[in-house]
Amino acid sequence: MQYDFKEIEKNWQEFWAKNETFKAKNNSDKPKYYVLDMFPYPSGAGLHVGHPLGYIASDIYARYKRHKGFNVLHPQGYDSFGLPAEQYAIQTGQHPAVTTAANIKTYRRQLDQLGFSFDWSREVRTSSPEYYKWTQWIFIQIFNSWYNKTTDKAESIDTLISVFEAEGNANVQAVCDEGIAQFSSADWKSFSDKEQQEILLQYRLTYLAESEVNWCPALGTVLANDEIVNGVSERGGHPVIRKKMTQWSMRISAYAQRLLDGLNTVDWPQPLKDSQTNWIGRSEGAEVTFSLKDSDHKISVFTTRPDTIFGVSFMTLAPELELVAEITTPEQKAEVEAYIEATAKRSERDRMADVKTISGAFTGAYAEHPFTKEPIPVWIGDYVLAGYGTGAVMSVPCGDQRDYDFAKHFNIPIPNIFEGVDISEEAFSDKATTIIANSDFLNGLDYKKATQKAIAEIEKIGAGTGKVNYRLRDAVFSRQRYWGEPFPVYYVDGMPQMIAAEHLPIKLPEVDKYLPTETGEPPLGNATVWAWDTVNNEVVSNDKIDHKTVWPLELNTMPGWAGSSQYFNRYMDPNNEGEIFSKEAIDYWQDVDLYIGGSEHATGHLLYSRFWQKFMFDLGLVPKDEFAKKLINQGMITGTSAFVYRMNSNITVSKKMLGKDLSDADDLYKLTKDAVIKTVQLKKKLVFIPKSLFSFHEFKKWKRSKGMSEEEIKKLIETDLAKERLKSIEHLIPDDEKEFFDLEKYSISYSAEALHTDVSFVSSSDDLDVEAYKNWRSENSDAEFILQDGNYIVGREVEKMSKSKYNVVNPDAICEEYGADSLRLYEMFLGPLEQSKPWNTAGITGAHGFLKKLWRLYHSGAEGAFAVSEDEPSKDSYKTLHKTIKKVEEDIENFSFNTSVSTFMIAVNELSSQKCNSRAVLEPLAILVSPYAPHIAEELWKQLGHEGSISTVDFPKFEEKYLVESSKEYPVSFNGKMRFKLELPLDLSKDEIEAAVMAHEKTAQQLQGRTPKKVIVVPGKIINIVG
């Protein structure tokens, strides 16, 4: 009986589905374990072999945990709202729901075919109304909350209202908008309903605010920074302007400190934590207020260097600040306005890319130094960003390079406040060696002491306070898109109103087209049935809007991260219609134990999810304020692209360059160009040359990487290349030009272009299936390939796996040829999970060969019949088994899956040579392999005579006694170099070992009469003889 993986895999996949083998129960005597994958966006292209890497790893771990007696939750679903489906809808008119459903079907088939142990009964799709009902529900909870700094958590807005009613807002410590006017209890009560709502909106955790966005009028949409290239849209190249729009924002900044602190409590990769830490960007310093001369205005600045306050020689404001217009003097008005206008035209990208140009304008206003009372000129400059801190800086040119450059450029004085430091060339910003001078009460202090003292003095005179500032900004939560969650929001007199939870979900309306409306409204503006009837509590036709009981609904939709910010909790109770999840479910499952996914989500999904989790924790909805205990970033699988080299259709004949200096390939190239005699058109248009005939550019690269000497290059070019290999293209020269193909007389040069070829045409030894390539593209049908030894060897390069590079490998094809178990093993075998590594289909034969060998261990009967004996295994077989158990268990616990695959291979190699077919070894072996190659394991388990699935059978127990050795083959080193090996009993003492070694004939041979100075003996490890 052959290893028929197709039949086996099909049967067991059916078995698992039919028996719901992997369905997790929400209550169990077993301990719980929650293994989660970052769910996929179902794209139209389907999966390539890179995608399942993380899923295979998490599946192995989930299966392992089942063997270890855990009740495992291992769900999967789809992040199915998103731009590609919408883009496709705009192009083809097909409803995104239709294409999304079709894509999901493909994904499901591909996932099923890989044998994952997902509990599909818990599948969620972010785009299904049953799911987004709860996304809308959370939005309402966030809207109905404010952040109380006193209790340091989110609270219901009702607690805020009662404070307002009782005593106004004077004592309220909240994370809220800036500059809210103070009001008393009586004021509050006298406010109209609308006024009250407006005030509350400034406190809510999600609020409407004007945010500046990249608006593209031609596309009618807002673009992300990376969708803009050189100031125009990436798609279509339309102009983009900065525009203020009223949008929903999430007050994530309220959680900045807790998001930072929480990182210390989770086992996540350090780089990921670092990037979140950077993103949150905590900096300590002081906020200092400067009065303006001859004006009531004040300017607040945030500085991390209050110790340098006596070094201030000017102030710089962001040009966007409204204050600028108010303080500019009439004389400077024209200049300032011109500068503001110029800045507005520059995109953020421009301002970022262009660090060297220094620009700014003087406002004519002067601020007053809080201590010296000296006048300080106020400038504006686009190196100051409106969105960070207060949008203003106190400029200390001696201590900050940007301030320094600015001061130099505009001839502003640069006072030196550092002891013994020369600032004539550049600013001095080394905090560690700072000693302050020329600074009144700060003189002689170091950075730390001066900072403390400065803050204390600033506070004493009421000019400011010590402050912690965060880079993290509130997150814009509105998108001008169709294919996203609709907001459960309607507007009464422009004020947003939440729809009561019992009327959710508010379903996405149908539209005729998915583009923005002609008046520039979001796509939902095209919906004709999109108004809220407050009497019947239903969505009704727009023409019923009467602004009495029927009101317009919100036209924006939620962003991509809305649906993915709490899905891990919903999996615990995904079909609950009455609650987001039951208390029992969340209390049982608590949080994710292991989360696997890509590092690209570091500052998006993984930050927002932590924010929502903390919010839900504050509300008492979830028991943990961090949702995932451990997280692993799987590396990317890159493609190994294959290249053919298309020769340009003419070659250049030049004077012979023998004897010339060829020390540099650049010179060589130039030389060839200068000495051109003639250009010869080839007989054939399409000629593909082997890599070794590729142009000089390739040589340069090769030379550098291989460190070739000049001599070697000469040899290669003048003899090898110029003569033998060039001969292979001689027949392409037209007969009447043959005289120029005299390699003794002339040099021939040409260039070629590297073109991607589909990797499926290339064999494991890099030779191209020329016929397949010719058939691939009609223009190639009569192309000529210059072969070497009968083959065309392609060039190889590792690149990102992508359709356009023709290096995508489809798992369907791999499963068809080798089976899912082979694919699973091979993906793990490639290398450490976290590392990125190139895919090379050729290597899969190793994994496949292993499975066949494994199969043969159990099928040693006549014609490969199943044959397992009840004999007692040999000592060696027991040893093989138990060292395998030990290693595999350690490896899984450490997520070192690649090494455990090697361990399996070694075990099977050993058992094969031991001719072991004992049940006592082969049964545990099947369980060991089961997490990695579940189909074959199930089949072997069944053949071993067991009923039901192998999936919850106890993991084999490691027993030390089988590994106990009586002797060790010691490596004997002389001066650290291993010279020979010596088998010695393990129970020998150090002295006995030394005696045995010294008595050995090879020792004498090595020593050649010398007396060793020292003999190092590490029992059980090594012997080193020095001298």
Added chain:
RNA sequence: GCUCGAGUGGUGGAAUUGGUAGACACGUUGGACUUAAAAUCCAAUGGACAUUAGUCCGUACGGGUUCAAGUCCCGUCUCGAGUACCA
């Protein structure tokens, strides 16, 4: 620029607390079986010299610690990821 990570054969990668560098696999070469191919099996495979024994070099580069360094320390280079007028 800053932060983090990584450099080991032709390739992917192994290598416990410092203790036999290159496990395992691919590829390559030779051989067996076969009419042939596939499949399978056996052998060799870091480099150089010697080819019997063996010797020397070798984990990006230059130093250092140690009986012993891929592993620890200092410096340099290269590559990758993230991030950026962040005051």
